[in-house]
Amino acid sequence: MISQINQIQQDIASQIITSIDELEVFRIKYLSKKGIINQIFEDFKLLPPEEKKQVGPKVNELKDYITDVYTNNKNNLSQETSNINKQDLSLPGDFQNTGSRHPISLVKNEINAIFNRLGFTITDGPEIEDDWHVFSALNFPPEHPARDMQDTFFINKTPEIILRTHTSSVQVRVMENTKPPIRMIMPGRVYRNEAISARSHCFFHQIEGLYIDKDVSFADLKQTLLFFAKEYFGSSTKIRLRPSYFPFTEPSAEVDISCNCNGKGCNLCKYTGWLEILGCGMVDPNVLDYNNIDSKLYSGYAFGMGIERIALLKYNVKDIRIYSENDVRFLSQFTGVI
Ligand code: DAH
Numbered sequence: 001m002i003s004q005i006n007q008i009q010q011d012i013a014s015q016i017i018t019s020i021d022e023l024e025v026f027r028i029k030y031l032s033k034k035g036i037i038n039q040i041f042e043d044f045k046l047l048p049p050e051e052k053k054q055v056g057p058k059v060n061e062l063k064d065y066i067t068d069v070y071t072n073n074k075n076n077l078s079q080e081t082s083n084i085n086k087q088d089l090s091l092p093g094d095f096q097n098t099g100s101r102h103p104i105s106l107v108k109n110e111i112n113a114i115f116n117r118l119g120f121t122i123t124d125g126p127e128i129e130d131d132w133h134v135f136s137a138l139n140f141p142p143e144h145p146a147r148d149m150q151d152t153f154f155i156n157k158t159p160e161i162i163l164r165t166h167t168s169s170v171q172v173r174v175m176e177n178t179k180p181p182i183r184m185i186m187p188g189r190v191y192r193n194e195a196i197s198a199r200s201h202c203f204f205h206q207i208e209g210l211y212i213d214k215d216v217s218f219a220d221l222k223q224t225l226l227f228f229a230k231e232y233f234g235s236s237t238k239i240r241l242r243p244s245y246f247p248f249t250e251p252s253a254e255v256d257i258s259c260n261c262n263g264k265g266c267n268l269c270k271y272t273g274w275l276e277i278l279g280c281g282m283v284d285p286n287v288l289d290y291n292n293i294d295s296k297l298y299s300g301y302a303f304g305m306g307i308e309r310i311a312l313l314k315y316n317v318k319d320i321r322i323y324s325e326n327d328v329r330f331l332s333q334f335t336g337v338i
Contacts, residue, residue: 001051122184168208171302256275
């Protein structure tokens with residue numbers, strides 16, 4: 001009988017009880033009326049008195065052991081369940097701040113994607129430039145006011161190193177390095193020495209477009225810009241071109257899109273029904289020739305738009321400064337937009 005008791009003790013020691021249900025199975029097996037411990041007591045009664053003396057303490061030991069195992073497990077398990085009950089499972093999970101793309105990047109990516117679909121590839125150029133790429137190669141006469149200290153940030157006076165005032169400089173970089181046909185858009189940051197206000201900033205972003213090939217016409221330019229306006233601002237958008245002047249394009253135009261107020265007039269369009277979005281024109285033959293592209297063989301169009309300007313219209317924002325202030329109350333409104 002002693003070896004039977006030892007065996008039972010070993011069996012119990014090797015058991016792991018992990019739930020209330022398992023504990024109940026344990027209780028029924030060992031401690032219930034018909035359980036093992038009662039059976040051992042029954043068998044014990046039948047032993048001759050000599051053996052009873054020897055086996056008695058062992059039987060009691062076994063009973064204590066089983067009861068201890070039972071109560072210890074019971075205490076542990078009830079503690080765990082009460083911990084679980086203390087947790088409020090209806091609380092929302094921990095918030096993971098995933099950040100958001102900057103609205104200027106969102107607008108830039110969307111514009112890039114539209115021109116990508118028309119076969120334009122994307123390229124960029126340096127923000128620190130020289131006079132040649134920003135002005136001279138773009139046909140700016142030496143006395144042109146845009147070269148004025150008021151507009152341009154100078155890094156070095158001689159030789160003249162400046163911060164680019166427009167992404168048109170990348171047109172020159174592209175023409176230097178690429179043979180036509182050229183069909184590219186060039187997004188980037190530009191700098192101007194201007195007073196910071198709700199409508200202008202000393203740095204902002206532009207997207208430049210350039211298409212050079214044989215027989216490129218003004219009609220191609222118009223159609224491309226109409227496609228862009230409809231894709232970006234909605235299929236019912238109309239455009240109008242107003243004659244303008246840029247040194248590097250001839251003829252030049254400024255492009256307006258129809259305002260959502262449908263010509264009724266609103267604050268945004270200042271009651272004109274139209275919103276200016278970009279400048280454009282046919283690349284001046286001088287510019288082609290300066291950059292070793294034969295203007296008798298090739299023609300091209302170019303356009304340039306301010307990304308902040310497009311973003312103001314898109315998100316109906318009134319103050320350009322908000323795009324560079326990094327105010328999370330503004331930026332977090334773009335969470336989840338890709
Ligand atoms: N570079 C001009 C600006 O910053 C915008 C512009 C106008 C770009 C006409 C062009 C263009 O490519 O053809 O105001």
